[in-house]
Amino acid sequence: MLEIKFVRQNLPAVQKALAARGAVVDIETFxxxxxxxxxxxxxxxxxxxxxxxxxxxxxxxxxxGENAQKLVEEMREVSGKVKMLDRTLAENEDIINNIILEIPxxxxxxxxxxxxxxxxxxxxxxxxxxxxxxxxxxxWTLGKNLGILDFERAxxxxxxxxxLYFGAGARLERALINFMLEVHTGGHGYTEVxxxxxxxxxxxxxxGQLPKFEExxxxxxxxxxxxxxxxxxxVTNIHQDEILDENQLPIxxxxxxxxxxxxxxxxxxxxxxxxxxxxxxxxxxxxFVLPESSYAELESxxxxxxxxxxxxxxxxxVVTLCTGDLGFSAAKTYDIExxxxxxxxxxxxxxxxxxxxxxxxxxxxRFRRKGKKGTELVHxxxxxxxxxxRTVAAILENCQQSDGSVRLPEALRPYMGNMERIEx
RNA sequence: GGAGAGGUGGCCGAGCGGCUGAAGGCCCUGCUCUCGAAAAGCAGUAUCCUGUCAAAAACGGGAUCGUGGGUUCGAAUCCCACCCUCUCCGCCA
Numbered sequence: 001m002l003e004i005k006f007v008r009q010n011l012p013a014v015q016k017a018l019a020a021r022g023a024v025v026d027i028e029t030f031x032x033x034x035x036x037x038x039x040x041x042x043x044x045x046x047x048x049x050x051x052x053x054x055x056x057x058x059x060x061x062x063x064x065g066e067n068a069q070k071l072v073e074e075m076r077e078v079s080g081k082v083k084m085l086d087r088t089l090a091e092n093e094d095i096i097n098n099i100i101l102e103i104p105x106x107x108x109x110x111x112x113x114x115x116x117x118x119x120x121x122x123x124x125x126x127x128x129x130x131x132x133x134x135x136x137x138x139x140w141t142l143g144k145n146l147g148i149l150d151f152e153r154a155x156x157x158x159x160x161x162x163x164l165y166f167g168a169g170a171r172l173e174r175a176l177i178n179f180m181l182e183v184h185t186g187g188h189g190y191t192e193v194x195x196x197x198x199x200x201x202x203x204x205x206x207x208g209q210l211p212k213f214e215e216x217x218x219x220x221x222x223x224x225x226x227x228x229x230x231x232x233x234x235v236t237n238i239h240q241d242e243i244l245d246e247n248q249l250p251i252x253x254x255x256x257x258x259x260x261x262x263x264x265x266x267x268x269x270x271x272x273x274x275x276x277x278x279x280x281x282x283x284x285x286x287x288f289v290l291p292e293s294s295y296a297e298l299e300s301x302x303x304x305x306x307x308x309x310x311x312x313x314x315x316x317x318v319v320t321l322c323t324g325d326l327g328f329s330a331a332k333t334y335d336i337e338x339x340x341x342x343x344x345x346x347x348x349x350x351x352x353x354x355x356x357x358x359x360x361x362x363x364x365x366r367f368r369r370k371g372k373k374g375t376e377l378v379h380x381x382x383x384x385x386x387x388x389x390r391t392v393a394a395i396l397e398n399c400q401q402s403d404g405s406v407r408l409p410e411a412l413r414p415y416m417g418n419m420e421r422i423e424x
Numbered sequence: 425g426g427a428g429a430g431g432u433g434g435c436c437g438a439g440c441g442g443c444u445g446a447a448g449g450c451c452c453u454g455c456u457c458u459c460g461a462a463a464a465g466c467a468g469u470a471u472c473c474u475g476u477c478a479a480a481a482a483c484g485g486g487a488u489c490g491u492g493g494g495u496u497c498g499a500a501u502c503c504c505a506c507c508c509u510c511u512c513c514g515c516c517a
Contacts, residue, residue, distance in 0.1 A: 071497070243434065
């Protein structure tokens with residue numbers, strides 16, 4: 001959410017920035033409702049002031065034993081008027097709120113212009129692509145051959161786009177989770193968190209999933225709860241409505257949670273394998289930082305996520321999302337894309353974003369500077385460190401051998417009981 | 425599911441129709457004292473909206489005692505609904 005005052009004072013700039021994203025906002029309605037709101041507010045405050053003054057007078061008169069009936073009647077009228085105006089005020093505030101909640105964040109000045117993902121510039125490429133003297137198999141075939149992935153049975157249990165792992169596959173997923181969490185809580189300095197996997201409407205609104213993207217979420221029938229699409233939601237909301245001390249910042253959290261996504265609108269896309277599932281595990285990194293350091297924190301967040309791929313020796317590239325591909329709440333985002341040899345493409349495995357004050361304003365997360373009056377919004381950031389299912393897919397494809405086995409990255413072996421390879 | 429208790433500022437906690445944006449304490453900040461620190465003393469210390477203003481500061485106004493309604497000239501205080509927390513009983517992992 002942008003600040004109302006800011007939108008009011010910078011309408012042209014806001015419109016221009018939103019056009020770069022391809023977002024359309026009803027600025028006219030906003031302007032009218034905003035003007036009307038302030039007009040009504042002024043009137044209400046004047047009436048209330050009068051009522052406050054006269055009410056005190058009535059109290060005095062009553063104490064002195066005087067008759068205040070005339071004033072009482074007059075104030076009865078004033079109160080009725082206030083009540084009516086209150087309704088008008090609320091109506092206009094609703095209009096403003098509905099619009100402002102649907103305005104995406106403004107892209108940071110360093111974000112490259114562009115229309116969609118094809119315009120995302122590659123920032124760097126790391127690791128060397130594996131060379132095969134055979135045709136590398138897609139991970140779903142490898143998984144089936146190895147007896148560790150079973151999408152047919154998963155479909156029986158739940159439906160399409162649900163995972164079912166067996167044996168070394170299930171263990172690989174668990175090993176990756178432990179490996180990632182150990183790396184982040186160790187050298188990277190994150191505190192591990194295990195949050196709720198369902199959240200309320202307010203939390204979803206705070207991080208920006210609602211009100212615009214409700215169709216992407218799983219909602220529990222008969223409950224005002226949503227399954228989380230990412231740990232970003234519960235973890236960012238840990239500090240909602242809090243005023244933090246400057247010296248508490250920065251705060252780093254990491255959490256592994258299942259993520260649930262309806263994937264509405266992606267029918268027919270990535271229908272095979274672990275790439276696009278209704279349920280997947282993800283290790284998430286979340287930061288609460290001082291505004292002046294948030295872009296440096298974005299760089300270190302990115303390198304924390306990259307570190308996992310480096311230690312797993314998986315080749316990847318980093319792209320900067322262009323204005324047209326930027327997510328709703330983000331001011332700047334880097335995507336890390338891992339090499340998938342069977343398809344010969346890089347696939348997103350992590351997304352690292354700086355939201356600046358956008359989520360903090362919605363979630364009301366502020367801090368106080370030492371010796372200074374007032375509060376400021378913290379800046380929030382998050383990134384995947386990493387999506388676990390896709391990491392499994394990447395390991396299977398990149399580390400496959402001609403005999404159909406998969407040679408495990410060395411960093412992972414301690415978490416797999418020193419297993420060196422997964423064999424049929 | 426049944427019975428009860430409670431939600432007040434950064435924290436603890438008093439208040440239970442007007443004199444309360446809220447006693448008292450703690451934390452924090454500044455000053456005094458001290459070579460310095462501690463202790464002690466003094467002072468300050470909520471947030472949001474809004475007006476004057478180019479802006480900041482300052483000053484004025486309004487709102488906020490879980491949330492939303494209601495009663496009243498006037499509500500932290502009375503009424504209703506909802507949310508949340510805690511205790512006991514039952515049930516269940």
